[in-house]
Amino acid sequence: MTNVRADELSYELGDERILDRVSLDVASGETMALVGPSGAGKSSLLRLLVRLDEPTGGTVFLDGTDYRTLAPERLRKRVGLVPQNPALRAGTVRENVTIGPRLRGETVSESRLAEVLDAVALAGYADRKTGDLSGGEAQRVAIARTVVNDPEVLLLDEPTASLDSDAEATVERLLADRLTSSERTVILVTHDERQADRLADRVARLHEGRLVDVGPSREVLG
Numbered sequence: 001m002t003n004v005r006a007d008e009l010s011y012e013l014g015d016e017r018i019l020d021r022v023s024l025d026v027a028s029g030e031t032m033a034l035v036g037p038s039g040a041g042k043s044s045l046l047r048l049l050v051r052l053d054e055p056t057g058g059t060v061f062l063d064g065t066d067y068r069t070l071a072p073e074r075l076r077k078r079v080g081l082v083p084q085n086p087a088l089r090a091g092t093v094r095e096n097v098t099i100g101p102r103l104r105g106e107t108v109s110e111s112r113l114a115e116v117l118d119a120v121a122l123a124g125y126a127d128r129k130t131g132d133l134s135g136g137e138a139q140r141v142a143i144a145r146t147v148v149n150d151p152e153v154l155l156l157d158e159p160t161a162s163l164d165s166d167a168e169a170t171v172e173r174l175l176a177d178r179l180t181s182s183e184r185t186v187i188l189v190t191h192d193e194r195q196a197d198r199l200a201d202r203v204a205r206l207h208e209g210r211l212v213d214v215g216p217s218r219e220v221l222g
Helices: 042-049 072-078 093-097 099-103 110-119 135-147 165-181 193-199 217-221
Strands: 004-013 016-026 031-035 057-062 079-082 153-157 185-189 202-207 210-216
Touching: 004 042, 016 042, 016 057, 016 210, 031 042, 031 193, 031 217, 042 079, 042 153, 042 185, 072 079, 079 135, 093 099, 093 110, 093 135, 099 135, 110 135, 135 153, 135 165, 165 193, 193 217, 202 217, 210 217
Parallel strands: 031 185, 031 202, 079 153, 153 185
Antiparallel strands: 004 016, 004 057, 202 210
């Protein structure tokens, strides 16, 4: 399990300050939800946590280690991001799920692939073409693509925002089961405060790039 601590994290884009000195401590094995209006900086914070964007101020610590000392490929193995509306490659589910390890010159055994697909309720889907998947199935492939790397920290950006109600319920049940049984540290961005209450141990609220509240979900969400 891995502790994540953002220390005075800021991000500017041109003349616009997207994040303003955000300090947040997520305990090992905790699920933290980030809520707030559109433009509050939630997704930007996730991108900074995995260094897809570089902070213009502050830094992030993983178990006390400044993440700037880690090679990017090492960081992105330890911290996995499932982006909002993730794009799948043309080809099979197997090819998509195993792309990360293959790019690192590693192989994924059939047993490991089967284990990961079973965990996201896609057993037997390895040879399915991604173009034949439903929205909910594609989202679960994106989650499997990240989970196969066995990250210590899992970042989820609006994992059900683009799904219909049935697919949303399926993915949320999956997440609830996995978060309960996993020791991973999870940071979840959601526009749905009810979802945050259902899935998270604590909630952090952002507004105009600033952290304005953090605490147990029922206290922050009222």
